[in-house]
Amino acid sequence: MATGETGFDDVTYDLVSVQYHSLKAGHDYGQYVRDAENAGRSDIADFFRSVMKEDSARAKQCHEFLKQLTS
Template sequence: MATGETGFDDVSFDLISVQYHSLKAGHDYGQYVRDAKNAGRDDIASFFEKIMAEDSARAKQCHEFLAQLSGSSESGPALT
């Protein structure tokens, strides 16, 4: 796999990007849940909790893929 300016192969970089954005979104959704609950909108709070759980699962899957790539010749010099 080709490595870019970062030293990471494209797939590893993409996984790291998705993981970061999923974790960041999950952090933000916590505030959205509180806002919805404070507004008395438990239905909307439940929606935010659902997407927060989905992003958490997405971040976990990225972590597992990155662990598989870590140290492999596919990962590029930044992960080997």
């Protein structure tokens, strides 16, 4: 495996990066849900909830891959 400038192999770095961004986005989407609800747009709030759920699943899958790589 190639090792990037971080000292970690590229795949591990990539998984950590995707996991971080998925979790960060999930946090931000919570505000988007509230904004849509405050605007009376439950359809858009539901959309943001769906996107948040997808990012949560993505972060969880990264976590599982990282566990495999470190065991």
